[in-house]
Amino acid sequence: MKLEPSFTQRVESASDDKLSLCYQCGTCTAVCPAGVPIRSLIRGSQLGVRESVIGDHRLWYCATCKLCEVGCPRGVKITDTIHALRVAAYEGKKVPQKLESALWGVYEDANPWGGKKADRGKWAEGLSINTDKPAKYLLYVGCASSFDPRLQHVTRSLASILGKVGVDFSVLGGESCCGDVVYQMGEEAFLEELVQANIQSFAKSGAEAIIAVSPHCFNMFRSVYPKYGSIPTALHYTEFLAGLLDKGSLSPGRLDGGAAVTYHDPCYLGRYHGVYEEPRKLLESIPGVELSEMGDSKANALCCGGGGGGMWVDQEGERPSMHRVKQAADTGASQIVTSCPYCIQNFEDSAKTAGVSLGVMDVSEVIARALGLDAGGV
Amino acid sequence: MAAQAQQREKGKDILVFLEQTDGVLEGVSLEVLGKAREIADRLGVSVVALLLGHDVSGIADEATKRGADVILLADSPLLKDCTVEAYLKVLLPLVIERNPAIVLIGGTHNGTSLAASLAVRLGAGLMAHVVDLDVDKETGTLFGSVPGFGGSIVAVCKCKKWPQMATVRPGVFKPLPPRDSGIGRVEPVEVNITEADVKCRVLERSITKTEDISRAERIVIAGLGTKGDLVLPQKLAQALGASLGVSRPLADKRLAPRERVVGATGYGVNAELAIVAGVSGAAHFVSGIRDAKTVIAINSDPNAQIFKHADYCVTGNLFEIVPELISALQASKGMDG
Amino acid sequence: MKYVVCLKVTPKVEQIRFDEVTKAVAREGVENEINDADKNALEAALLLKDKHGGSVTAMTMGPPSFDPFLKLAVAMGADDAILLSDRGFAMADTYATSRVLAAALKKLQEYDLVLCGEASSDGSTEQVPASIAEWLGIPRVTYAIEVEVKDSKLVAKRSIEGGYEVVETELPALVSVELGCNAPRFPDFRRKRWAEKEYKSTVWGMTELGFSPDEVGLKGSLTSVEELRKMASPARKAEAVTGTSREVAAKLVQIINASRH
Numbered sequence: 001m002k003l004e005p006s007f008t009q010r011v012e013s014a015s016d017d018k019l020s021l022c023y024q025c026g027t028c029t030a031v032c033p034a035g036v037p038i039r040s041l042i043r044g045s046q047l048g049v050r051e052s053v054i055g056d057h058r059l060w061y062c063a064t065c066k067l068c069e070v071g072c073p074r075g076v077k078i079t080d081t082i083h084a085l086r087v088a089a090y091e092g093k094k095v096p097q098k099l100e101s102a103l104w105g106v107y108e109d110a111n112p113w114g115g116k117k118a119d120r121g122k123w124a125e126g127l128s129i130n131t132d133k134p135a136k137y138l139l140y141v142g143c144a145s146s147f148d149p150r151l152q153h154v155t156r157s158l159a160s161i162l163g164k165v166g167v168d169f170s171v172l173g174g175e176s177c178c179g180d181v182v183y184q185m186g187e188e189a190f191l192e193e194l195v196q197a198n199i200q201s202f203a204k205s206g207a208e209a210i211i212a213v214s215p216h217c218f219n220m221f222r223s224v225y226p227k228y229g230s231i232p233t234a235l236h237y238t239e240f241l242a243g244l245l246d247k248g249s250l251s252p253g254r255l256d257g258g259a260a261v262t263y264h265d266p267c268y269l270g271r272y273h274g275v276y277e278e279p280r281k282l283l284e285s286i287p288g289v290e291l292s293e294m295g296d297s298k299a300n301a302l303c304c305g306g307g308g309g310g311m312w313v314d315q316e317g318e319r320p321s322m323h324r325v326k327q328a329a330d331t332g333a334s335q336i337v338t339s340c341p342y343c344i345q346n347f348e349d350s351a352k353t354a355g356v357s358l359g360v361m362d363v364s365e366v367i368a369r370a371l372g373l374d375a376g377g378v
Numbered sequence: 379m380a381a382q383a384q385q386r387e388k389g390k391d392i393l394v395f396l397e398q399t400d401g402v403l404e405g406v407s408l409e410v411l412g413k414a415r416e417i418a419d420r421l422g423v424s425v426v427a428l429l430l431g432h433d434v435s436g437i438a439d440e441a442t443k444r445g446a447d448v449i450l451l452a453d454s455p456l457l458k459d460c461t462v463e464a465y466l467k468v469l470l471p472l473v474i475e476r477n478p479a480i481v482l483i484g485g486t487h488n489g490t491s492l493a494a495s496l497a498v499r500l501g502a503g504l505m506a507h508v509v510d511l512d513v514d515k516e517t518g519t520l521f522g523s524v525p526g527f528g529g530s531i532v533a534v535c536k537c538k539k540w541p542q543m544a545t546v547r548p549g550v551f552k553p554l555p556p557r558d559s560g561i562g563r564v565e566p567v568e569v570n571i572t573e574a575d576v577k578c579r580v581l582e583r584s585i586t587k588t589e590d591i592s593r594a595e596r597i598v599i600a601g602l603g604t605k606g607d608l609v610l611p612q613k614l615a616q617a618l619g620a621s622l623g624v625s626r627p628l629a630d631k632r633l634a635p636r637e638r639v640v641g642a643t644g645y646g647v648n649a650e651l652a653i654v655a656g657v658s659g660a661a662h663f664v665s666g667i668r669d670a671k672t673v674i675a676i677n678s679d680p681n682a683q684i685f686k687h688a689d690y691c692v693t694g695n696l697f698e699i700v701p702e703l704i705s706a707l708q709a710s711k712g713m714d715g
Numbered sequence: 716m717k718y719v720v721c722l723k724v725t726p727k728v729e730q731i732r733f734d735e736v737t738k739a740v741a742r743e744g745v746e747n748e749i750n751d752a753d754k755n756a757l758e759a760a761l762l763l764k765d766k767h768g769g770s771v772t773a774m775t776m777g778p779p780s781f782d783p784f785l786k787l788a789v790a791m792g793a794d795d796a797i798l799l800s801d802r803g804f805a806m807a808d809t810y811a812t813s814r815v816l817a818a819a820l821k822k823l824q825e826y827d828l829v830l831c832g833e834a835s836s837d838g839s840t841e842q843v844p845a846s847i848a849e850w851l852g853i854p855r856v857t858y859a860i861e862v863e864v865k866d867s868k869l870v871a872k873r874s875i876e877g878g879y880e881v882v883e884t885e886l887p888a889l890v891s892v893e894l895g896c897n898a899p900r901f902p903d904f905r906r907k908r909w910a911e912k913e914y915k916s917t918v919w920g921m922t923e924l925g926f927s928p929d930e931v932g933l934k935g936s937l938t939s940v941e942e943l944r945k946m947a948s949p950a951r952k953a954e955a956v957t958g959t960s961r962e963v964a965a966k967l968v969q970i971i972n973a974s975r976h
Contacts, residue, residue, distance in 0.1 A: 100898060100901050101898060103901040108748055116727070117727075118727075125681075149679045189903065399875070399877075459880075461882075462845065462855060463855075466849075487857060487876065490845070491844075491855065492845075494843075494845040494849070495845045495849040495855070497846070497937075498813065499849060502937060503938035504937075506838075506841065506842055507840075521941065523944075526837065527740065527837055530733065530945065532943070532945075532946050533941075533942075534942050535941065536938070536939060536941055538936070539937050577884055578854055579884070581870075581880075583879070583881075584878045585875075585878035618971070629895075630895040632895065636874060637876060637877060643839060650974060651971060651975075660729075662728075665946050668946070672970070674971075686951070687951055688951055689951050689953070690954050690955075690967070692955075692956045692957075692967070693957075694960065702963070705964070707971070
């Protein structure tokens, strides 16, 4: 087994020089919902056994949920470490095939889902969305929310809310992937071009702030893009709507029939950026909505398994979202409400597979209903 | 060396290549023979069929009842496998000698490769997997409808030289039922090739008996909406006594064999009933169900294109609807039984 | 070992519109891509190079604006790129196209294996690969799903109706590969930037290939298009069947029984 000190060095600096702090307690590995052998990957990185580490296919199980970091007693930047390992794995051509084909989609059709570039704007059919005039806010829809019929309803709900409140917003006519899946795979050369192109599009839009539908796009804009250039302030839509609520611009009416709901914190919104209260405030502002909390909530929320490229990788064993929908049903809620497209896709799948009677809704869909807006479809 | 395109004299008869694999005649060959007979009758010319293989005289006899006036039979152990180089060596002089007006070849993998190679040697134009053929009685010009751009557009083409060549898409034309009269004759031809002429050696061949979906009376077609799970569509097919087809992407993902693909690059179906589940209905697929009598489409997207090409449209989750349909069909069978 | 991949740059099929008035295909603003099956051919060549060494040359017939796609092939790992570009090559059918590609291969003089995708996404004739082989007088194996080189021989598994064959032939030979037979590697974008800045594709036109105008392009084609038609679709009822899954199922059974003759 070859020891490569240069490998140790690069992972160390990518992890903000915290890699050496790990003393192998194994808490991370115990809490990991995806079965990633975190302890051994970190130990391997400390020792510099590059080939062994990047050759471990379980490196790709990681949904980058950060639950491991919550429990780590030494504050090791585990997610950054995993990312550095994936960059090394990409260089070593050790990426799962499905992920690589997603890259082609991003390059040729601006999305990793197999959708055609020309169809990206179809979610907006019937709504008059500004795609060519400068506006104060740029609503960044994202790939999943543009192409998936279930998620198109979320996008339409949000667009309708913004329209009703009179927010001056535009959507990019030729919107292109934010690059999250590219980043998660450890590919850097293409990512740079993609990010730069988007940064230019954002500048051309003249927007002061970007409102992202997906926490994954939101995270890219908040955390990754600034490394390449400056962009307008990035917000997740729940932050933006909560702001409107505070100002009194958003006044949801009573939700017809009421609803007992439980809110699920998406990893990329909660643990990544501390956005816990805003979605709850929005739900609690709706008369008729009874909000309950699951056992593992906020910083301890269980990941749905979708992040970090999770939507393209087949994990061994049960998908984490299976466990989560059972947890949600246990609260007595009839709906699990969340604010992330991957969570919605995973919960819709898992609720069916688990045979659990649980509706899945996005925060925007609940608000839209409470505002009496019919976004069409589902 | 390939021959330069010569100005050959205008030919007369229609030549049809009959393809066989391991002693079994390809269905498309009989379809092409039937169409050739129709064209030949209109022009008042003969249909000459070419059959190459080993121990295939039985097939030759069959073909005499299906529209050929003459079957030129080249029988040799060296022709047991259809390999382009060896077959071309035998076919070329036969074609040149017969000087046909038209050469038609079934658009199978081998047929297409053979036709393309023959066209280059003859310096002839070749129209690709035509879905229709028409001939001008006056001029003898053959017009072929060539699907393109994913199947939504058809180019009506013609050839600039003689012979006029075309490969024919399987499942488009109908074979003639076996006749008792007007039977053609078999003419054995000398085979002048050596082992050195057989450039490709077939080391192994495996054919599994897959049904011919282009002739199925009922068919269930599964698309990407099934998420690659063919168990449910298969169960529905069984309950209906139907064949199972797939849309192209499922075959591209290696979830189903090419033989089951319905669409421009696969087969056209002329089923009495086609149930299409989880297919979005892109143009290249739709061209495959054009000739189906009754089309029922199930798709979760209310705006799916397929609904414009179906007689009955069900917007919903196929994973919920199909199981119910299977139960209902089994129940109704129980009641009839 | 020298591998040459013939690839076609094709328009994105879903962006093409058929103009019912002019009865022509509208190509303005349509984006291009490397034909998917040709990406598989390139990947097959790169896999062979990874395993056995040698070099991979990518070749395409088209206008200068297609050069970026050759650079993309270089970014994927091709060592050289050749662009066959001449006004006179335009509007070629498969006979004229294969003739030009074969002439370029002949000009290269030395090559061991020529690889192509089985068909293009636009023309879809599936005729060019076998035609090229015939112009060159080399054996061909079409619709390959697995390609291997052993002792100067091509050994390939090819798909035929109802199954497959394993076929062997001497090199030099031509092989066409089935769409989706492998997973084309994503280009190395650092190499792509280098190729765009530093690498110059070889460009050959009619003169370099020794053609006269009536041998290539539209003039050299042996088939012609009389007219374009939209495929006639039968009128469909498009009747909605609604209700719960159970109700829908019951209604469908009635429809199914009624459809039987």
